[in-house]
Amino acid sequence: MPDELFALERYEHSGTPTAPCPLTSGARLVAAVHLPEDDVVLALVEGPDEAHVTAAAQAAGWRVDRLLPARWLAAPRGTAE
Known part of the structure; x- marks a missing residue:
């Protein structure tokens, strides 16, 4: 089964992410x-x-504020749709 696509959001209030x-x-x-x-x-x-x-x-040190399943509308080259 191919990998699924997810949109991960992290809210930044520091000004410079x-x-x-x-x-x-x-x-x-x-x-x-x-x-x-x-x-x-x-x-x-x-x-x-x-x-x-x-x-x-989380293992990479990212804070995950929101994670949602996503779907390609126009995928970059070399990316599975």
Whole structure:
């Protein structure tokens, strides 16, 4: 079964967010962006399930404020749809 896509949100009130660390344990960071108007870092992560992605993110030192299943509308090249 291919990995699922998840949108991970982390709310940043410090003004300057840190870049997310690479993930391990089978979860893969696809992309991450900072939305300064909303003080949000949004990361797209592929992994087998929500629990696995949350555990991998926390092991990498990420705070997970919200994690939702996501679906590609237009996937980057080299990314499974």
